[in-house]
Amino acid sequence: MEEFLRILTQSAGEILAPTTAAYAMAAIGLNLHFGYTGLLNMGQAGFMLLGAYGFGITLTTGGSFWLALLVAIAAGVLFAIILGMPTLQLRGDYLAIVTISAAEIVRWFGRSTLWQQWTGGASGLQGRFYKEPFQELSFLPDGRFALGPFEYINTGSDSWWTRIVAWGLVALVVLFVWLITRSPWGRVLKGIREDEDAVRALGKNVYAYKLQALVLGGAIGALGGVIFALPAAIVPDSMGRTMTFFVWTILLLGGAATVFGPVLGSMIFFAAYMFMRTGMRALAENTGVGDFITTTNVEQIGGMLVGVTLMLLVIFRPQGIFGNKKELAFNVR
Template identity: 60%
Template sequence: MDWSNLLTNVAGELFAPTTAAFALAAIGLNVHFGLTGLLNMGQAGFMLLGAYGFAIATIAGWPLWAAVGAAVAAAVAFAVLLGIPTLTLRGDYLAIVTIAAAEIVRLVGRSTALTDVTGASNGLLGNSFKQTFQDASPFPDGSFALGPFSYAINASNSWWLRLVGWAVVVLAALLVWRLMRSPWGRVLKGIREDEDAVRSLGKNVFGYKMQALVLGGVLGALAGILYVLPRAVQPDSLGRPTTFYVWTILLLGGAATVFGPIIGSMLFWASLMLIKGFMRAVVPSDVMSVAQIEAFGWILVGVTLMALIIFRPQGILGDKKELAIHVR
């Protein structure tokens, strides 16, 4: 077994574009759940809308900044449309509605009636919308090696994408850190603990919930852009499982913390790479095929999520006194 190659791949996952994308999506979910107590089970919907908004606008000839603006606008519109009828719901009811809303986005993207726009189930090819992002790089084309890690500078899975992706993650974490310590953030925490008490103080609880839903959704849309830049926009790749991955990442690192989503994403993807790589090397193909090993890795994700909820609901960095996971 080539431990050197395996450990290099695992270490590469710690700062991969996918890791950054899911860290950003988990930061958005942290605004929803960690700060406000909203059981949003449809974060994948915001990610898919962001991906489609960016890709469709770019294909239409929009510049990079306008395409990102289109993705953000799509997330804001979706949050408002979703929030107006649902933010009065609590607990399980909100979770059911949000996961259904995300499924609607996915199914609309798969619709053959919109093949010319979304590509239906085949999606949108990466080469049709990546050029503006790659052209924005100040670095020359080619490849660059840093220790054992060698990637293209400006291509799909590139150093440029890693630099931009993690810069956005850091900025989002700083924003959440500042908001958590602001009067606005303290109101959100009050809503999380007892929204009736906050309402009795004259605060517009619905308005604050809507603001949190929009902010977390925008971060989810930006995460969707980062997620599809190394690949294509395919609706099924951002389906229901994606939301559960984001939840696992958030709960692993610790909800209501600044760096919990980042640590959670790094551990999640690095551990998954380690498990799958180790099993491929040591498990004979007549015992488990590659596809079965892939499925077994995701089974472990589900078991991990259940174990977190049971034994350490506050996560690695979380404080049990700060956040108790319960359904009101």
């Protein structure tokens, strides 16, 4: 029973973890791309990595926290413009192929020794080089604080301060998305998603609206990369295809074209994912299934189960837990 309570507490702690907030932010940006506009962006990790690098490199070169935040957003915007201008005429699978290729190019640039003095190469940027300006902004006293079974240091990498900032940013972005998607601009995006030819016939510049959605979603994805970097290091291989895969799972789990779906989807996903991994480790250590499930292959089995979950979602519940199936009339020829 004690072991089960430990696993349950550890899993519940993931609900408010900074990583959960980072993925929620990335899923909100992807929701603008796919959920509201119908753009099949398979490279959201590229926006996150560029945002993280813009943030980390600015701080390591002596910039302020606020300047680093602006640089991170600008990196996402610039990448969206460069990516979107020549490719937004593409539809469906073709756009997906281009975006996932672009994200891989960003990752390999990060790994390259050509830019190693800035990016750290394959080893990335260690957190000690850029976290101090962020932690100096904390108004919390020194020490630790416990809220029920959850106890963390007040200021540091895995701290209450990081959680407050991360989820505060998520709340602001959720409010922003709620406002813009209820506006006439947001209704045009939904029209493009359902039938862009009809929207074009009404005199709207579909290309411009798509580019605007790509830029906004990319900037939000870059903010997700900043949040992801706050409690950890900036390593290019940690923001690759698997990250995009998880972001898509989170979006489809919570529900595309919903305001709170990406946030709730991220919370549910990471709580369940942690419960699954810690549960399998406990089984491997304390029961006879250790011959089949070892502590070394828990991550691989977990990844396979996430893949199965995504397949089942697409087949049986494409609108997600909180979504509306009527919102999925995508025109992605």
